Amino acid sequence: RxxxxxxxxxxxxxxxxxxxxxxxxxxxxxxxxxxxxxxxxxxxxxxxxxxxxxxxxxxxxxxxxxxxxxxxxxxxxxxxxxxxxxIESFLDEFIEGFVHTYQHIKNHAAVLLDSDNEFWYAIKKITSARVLIRTTLFYAMLIRRVQQPQFSANQEVAHQYLEGYLQLHSSNLNLQLAECEINELLQLNIPYFTHQPNCKDLFMGDNGKCANYFKFSAMENIHWNIEHA
Incomplete structure (x- = not known):
């Protein structure tokens, strides 16, 4: 499909x-x-x-x-x-680009790791990145399902179906996150999530958040990768 x-x-x-x-x-x-x-x-x-x-x-x-x-x-x-x-015609160019970028980061590691670098303050201030919890196609398929008569006529039955389906297709279901997904899907909306690079929280479309959803913040990951480059 x-x-x-x-x-x-x-x-x-x-x-x-x-x-x-x-x-x-x-x-x-x-x-x-x-x-x-x-x-x-x-x-x-x-x-x-x-x-x-x-x-x-x-x-x-x-x-x-x-x-x-x-x-x-x-x-x-x-x-x-x-x-x-x-794309297969340009593999050498892609490899060269990755090598050059990696070497450039490695050569400027000290500057990038400087906590006083304005770069980090700019990231904290303006960046909010989309987080893809599940694919758009997965959500779109569920929206089509809940539009079927047996579900659209009964929100409780639709809620139970979505809860069971998300549980079935999750290795470790976060109940707060799942509830947000279900509420959005019942309104026929694609669930939308964002995060900020300096924190571990996951923000939801309804302005709610899952505290400490990530083990490390994006900036902590960047620092670790640069230090161990």
Missing amino acids: TILFTGLIEKSDHIEKCDRSESCSAFQAAGYIKQIFQPLIDSDHTDDIKVRFIRNENDIMTDESSTEPIYTILQNAPCLDKQAYI
């Missing part, structure tokens, strides 16, 4: 068939397909995901040593001047 099956993505009105009657969609069939519909994200916000497709006239390269149809991997690759690029 994919995000397309959640109903959160609007279907394109201009999806066409190629001359072999194969679907030119995000899930391209095998074959010598002349046209590709490239997915383009209009909005990637959790509650308003929207994708549309644009036509790419770039022909698919075929393997001349084989007469068998091939599978294309170009649909999800970035295109520039009708040329598709895949």
Whole structure:
């Protein structure tokens, strides 16, 4: 199952068939397909995901040593001047970037660990990061479930179902966190959580919080990683 099956993505009105009657969609069939519909994200916000497709006239390269149809991997690759690029083509550049960044942090560890560094004060003051407790698809699936007649007609039954399902799919269920998730889901909302880098608390969409949810704060983790780099 994919995000397309959640109903959160609007279907394109201009999806066409190629001359072999194969679907030119995000899930391209095998074959010598002349046209590709490239997915383009209009909005990637959790509650308003929207994708549309644009036509790419770039022909698919075929393997001349084989007469068998091939599978294309170009649909999800970035295109520039009708040329598709895949991440595997740039592994050396990625590795070089990670090595350079790691070495730069290591060379400036003393400055970064200085508690008087304004960098840390800026982080404490302005940063509030999203915390992904479960995937958006997981929550979207549960919202669809509680919209079914047997649950939508009885909030208590829906609450019991959600509680049991979250328990089943949690290795160590936090009851306060689960209650927040359930309350949001019953209102057909995607549960939303944030944290601040200088504390161990998890903040909820209703302004509540789970105290000491994290064993270490993000800043403590950063300090530890720099010290042991």
